[in-house]
Amino acid sequence: MPSLANFIHTQFILNIPRPSASFSSKMVVITGANGGLGKETAKHVIRLGASKVVLACRSLARGNQAKLEVEYASKCGPGVIEVWELDLESPSSIRSFVDKANALPRLDVLINNAGIMETEFKVVYDTERTLAVNDIGTFLLAFQLVPKMRETGRKSGVTPHMTFVGSALYDVAKYPEKYDDDLFAWFKDQRHVNLGNQYNLSKLLQLYGAIKLSSIVDSSIVINSMDPCFCKTHLAEKLGGVKKVLIKLFEVVAARTAEEGSRLVVQAASAGSETHGLYMRAGAVQKYAPIALNEGNSSHVWEMLCTRLEKLQPGVLENLG
Numbered sequence: 001m002p003s004l005a006n007f008i009h010t011q012f013i014l015n016i017p018r019p020s021a022s023f024s025s026k027m028v029v030i031t032g033a034n035g036g037l038g039k040e041t042a043k044h045v046i047r048l049g050a051s052k053v054v055l056a057c058r059s060l061a062r063g064n065q066a067k068l069e070v071e072y073a074s075k076c077g078p079g080v081i082e083v084w085e086l087d088l089e090s091p092s093s094i095r096s097f098v099d100k101a102n103a104l105p106r107l108d109v110l111i112n113n114a115g116i117m118e119t120e121f122k123v124v125y126d127t128e129r130t131l132a133v134n135d136i137g138t139f140l141l142a143f144q145l146v147p148k149m150r151e152t153g154r155k156s157g158v159t160p161h162m163t164f165v166g167s168a169l170y171d172v173a174k175y176p177e178k179y180d181d182d183l184f185a186w187f188k189d190q191r192h193v194n195l196g197n198q199y200n201l202s203k204l205l206q207l208y209g210a211i212k213l214s215s216i217v218d219s220s221i222v223i224n225s226m227d228p229c230f231c232k233t234h235l236a237e238k239l240g241g242v243k244k245v246l247i248k249l250f251e252v253v254a255a256r257t258a259e260e261g262s263r264l265v266v267q268a269a270s271a272g273s274e275t276h277g278l279y280m281r282a283g284a285v286q287k288y289a290p291i292a293l294n295e296g297n298s299s300h301v302w303e304m305l306c307t308r309l310e311k312l313q314p315g316v317l318e319n320l321g
């Protein structure tokens, strides 16, 4: 977690410039784009010239509402924005989404933005739901879009980008000291779950996955992760009671707008190949905290992740070959 001084700098002092990198002719997929950071990211990439922006949303109604707003704000032509259904908790929804994406003429940018901060214990994909959405569903989609992105890079000569919207909270995650053979299976037992830790842990596991993925995919796709700083969005909406009151107060005092946070997302999604495999915060590459570089834990997570993804979608690992 950033030091207090770093937090104050990022939230109150840092000037976050409006992104200016060209997205001209690019086709962009943004997951969780019906609100918060995703919707604001869509506005920027359209302003910067993207030829197609797919708002990947689990509710078409909410997605279409966002499309109207983004179209109005961007004054873009018809056909630039499309809303496609994507539920990261459903392998068949992810598969249908991938089939549609494969039919696009190109796919230059994938922004893995969708994420949750769960407040109730639920089991999805045979693990706790936060890990299911932020890690398993996220990588099930990402793996399957690698071939299309590689093909785009080959044909266009421009390196595609895959950005994971992470969180600086990854380094306060408590990685369990002992578990049985499979970390994900460990968390399907409610007794092992501390919901106050699950979000942070999911962002740590996401970093492990992004680092490993970047080493396999090499730099044919720039794969990076980033922290959008603390922004006012719907992320903590499900919190209840005192926690909700506290977070709302904290938002009033310290949060950036989603638009400001989205500038950082766009910076990462257009950053140079020197960011490949790395993590950005406040618009610059940041050293990983030691917990992100724990080779034993990250190898275990990668192995378990790959095993699960292969079970959910047989053959999915061939996408990385």
Ligand SMILES: NC(=O)c1ccc[n+]([C@@H]2O[C@H](COP(=O)([O-])OP(=O)(O)OC[C@H]3O[C@@H](n4cnc5c(N)ncnc54)[C@H](OP(=O)(O)O)[C@@H]3O)[C@@H](O)[C@H]2O)c1
Binding pocket: 031, 032, 033, 034, 035, 036, 037, 038, 056, 057, 058, 059, 062, 086, 087, 088, 089, 112, 113, 114, 115, 116, 133, 165, 166, 167, 168, 227, 228, 229, 230, 231, 232, 233, 234, 235, 236
């Ligand atoms: N806000 C912050 O301060 C902050 C800080 C660090 C990192 N982040 C990260 O930023 C990303 C965006 O979050 P946000 O702050 O913009 O929150 P948000 O407004 O709650 O947006 C999250 C998006 O993810 C979607 N989503 C949730 N579950 C999904 C699923 N199963 N399948 C597909 N989409 C799903 C949501 O759709 P619905 O509307 O249908 O629920 C929503 O569009 C997240 O990864 C979050 O962890 C945020």
